[in-house]
Amino acid sequence: MRHLLRLFLILLLAFVVDGQSVYSQESDPVTSTADSVATEPVTPPPASAFGLAGEDMPNDNGHKLRVKWQYPAEAVGDITGFEIWRATSPTGEFRMLGQAPNDYFEYLDIGNKETPAPDFMANNSDFFYKVVAIGKNGLRTESEPGGPFRTYGQWFHRGKTPVLVGVVLFGCFTFYFIRAAKKGKELYVRPLAGIEAVDEAIGRATEMGKPTLYILGIGTASEIATIASFAILGRVAKKIAEYQTQLIVPCYDAIVMSIAQDVVRSSYLQAGRPDQYSDDMVYFVTNAQFAYVAGVNGIMMRQRPATNFYLGYFAAESLILAETGNSIGAIQIAGTDQITQIPFFVVACDYTLIGEELYAASAYLGRDPLLLGSLKAEDWGKGIVMALIVVGVVATIFGWDGFRELIRVNL
């Protein structure tokens, strides 16, 4: 048995040594190089790109240039692509910007707007470019430097002309209706069920002796929806102060909390109840989305508010909040400008302010003629948009492309 084992080991060793010798012969670099040199033809470097041209991109502050070049059609198959290099002088240091595939003969150079950045492109400045063709054999051929190509910053974004016209027109409507309201003109605005229900909802909380919960959403103070919500909070807090019921405002953002405290304090002051106000009504919970949901749901389950307001910017937490509110039997009024969350609020809440109604709510609640004037302007704006849609449909059906071009926005 021991002899057999020794014989087996000897055979195994012989096999391994033999295998190594074969591998080393096959992979001998000297031999293989010599063979390839002898058999393969020497491939030349790829052809050079030529005819470099550059044009300033319109509607920017002078930090974009489109570079174009030409390349012999018969040589395209020999290359994998191009590298694009930029410098501020033809003899200066060129910096690689990016790559383009072999069938692409232009490159949009978007430089940085900030001075310390290495790819900074100054306004009203000259730039030079080189295009490097990269051969399939790994060899590279640089083109002659092309340039100078100049960047220009524009003082007006022509692509946004229709937007400017729309904003100016809308601004004129707003000014007109605000002036009309100031002069005492009676302005009719369509009633909104959600707004009409605010008094009823706060009254219910008062009768039940339970608090009202006001959620400003998870937006920051810079969100327009949050600003709209502050305005509504001011009106709601004033009514709550008048009814002498309890208000809870748990906040997601510390700056939002600070502003909300000021808004609520001011409303209590206006209602003649400054003594009823306490900073504990408006407090910070957390700015982690689902931790905030957990916190607010906990408040709902423990304090059982009779009325919940969800007004502002909402994301995935909207349904979790609204369904929890629904489960405790609270009357719920919601409003957001986030299209994806509106269906959740419609399903789970008693009243929902859809989109623009959120912005209109504070004006409805305040009944201030100046604010109602801006709402009237909004209605006129919608009327013009509807008319444009109808004209656009007719123009498209009859192939009047001129109209489409007239209102096209090129950003």
Add this chain to the structure above:
Amino acid sequence: MKRTVPLLITLVVGAALIIADFVPHRPFGTLGDDFSLYFDIIAVFAFILGGGNLVRVHIMKLSKKRKDWPFSIVTLAGFFIMLAAGLLKIGNPDDIKGDVAALGSLFSDLYISIFTPLQASMFALLAFFVGSASYRAFRAKNKEATILLVSAFLILLGRTPLGLWLTEGIPDSISFLELPNLANWILDVPNLAGQRAIMIGIALGVISMSLRVILGVERTYLGQDND
């Protein structure tokens, strides 16, 4: 004065940012980015403001033994443990010089092992709430609810292999009746039209609200002495 200065700042900054949207040339072209940066700088101070408020509210609750005060112990303990773990960089592989969220640090361990699963659990609740909300919404109580129910049924079926299998035998001339095509049509035509109508309304509402704020017509957000 207390009211005039903020209104003046709002007017100037608002007008400048509107101009910046139409004037790409410097200095207007970069105004939007610059103001975002200023907002970020201010927002940093909000962490102190938020943290301070949280601690104050819960210490008050504890000291006065208000209703549900034991929850405040959990909140304060969580806050201070995470604060200490982050500030002192406890267990950080690179000690005090290391990244606050470096793997292996106590801060990172607490975040990954406790906070992340808790957050995921809250998010997972959404699935159950979608179920309960759908059940309520899809009861065919009236005409609108019936349309909603039928649309939802067609879309759900059209998005599954079963929907394709059920209607794949339909002749090409009426292939629009295949459930996946029908589901796509509902999403791309009536649904998209409705969404766009809401979006146009929102855009006009945003402009209107912005003008009200810039012109000082809407000033509730200023708080004290706003009227």
